[in-house]
Amino acid sequence: MYSKKVMxxxxxxRNVGVIEDADGVGEVGNPVCGDMMKITIRVxxxxxxxxxxxxxxxxxxxxxxxxxxxxxxxxxxxxxMKITRDAVAQGLDGLPPNKxxxxxxxxxxxxxxxxxxxxRQEKRGKGNAKK
Ligand code: FES
Numbered sequence: 507m508y509s510k511k512v513m514x515x516x517x518x519x520r521n522v523g524v525i526e527d528a529d530g531v532g533e534v535g536n537p538v539c540g541d542m543m544k545i546t547i548r549v550x551x552x553x554x555x556x557x558x559x560x561x562x563x564x565x566x567x568x569x570x571x572x573x574x575x576x577x578x579x580x581x582x583x584x585x586x587m588k589i590t591r592d593a594v595a596q597g598l599d600g601l602p603p604n605k606x607x608x609x610x611x612x613x614x615x616x617x618x619x620x621x622x623x624x625x626r627q628e629k630r631g632k633g634n635a636k637k
Pocket of ligand 1: 536539540541563564565566567607608611
């Protein structure tokens with residue numbers, strides 16, 4: 507039922523944890539099942555220099571979070587923004603149809619973390635402008 511890649515990322519998830527003083531944080535919940543995910547990113551030169559995830563959820567959500575961190579690591583922010591829910595599922599060689607909703611968390615969490623980074627930058631810019 508699950509691909510080898512799903513099982514690999516579920517049993518040996520990559521980049522688990524939280525980045526202290528992260529440059530961007532994305533927290534999302536899945537309305538279908540109530541599972542939760544937190545993505546933290548470190549940004550350097552508009553590029554994702556580090557990314558970690560914490561997921562309170564099912565095996566498919568853990569596997570999709572794990573593959574997402576691998577897909578996003580080292581990417582420019584605008585490229586990372588283009589990582590879709592489907593791309594995450596495809597990165598795992600697919601998910602069973604009844605588990606496709608689990609892949610939404612990872613992509614949504616990443617996009618939120620990037621938006622949070624942009625919002626912080628904007629605030630900083632405004633703060634500097636006042637000085
Ligand atoms: Fe909730 Fe998979 S069942 S994310």
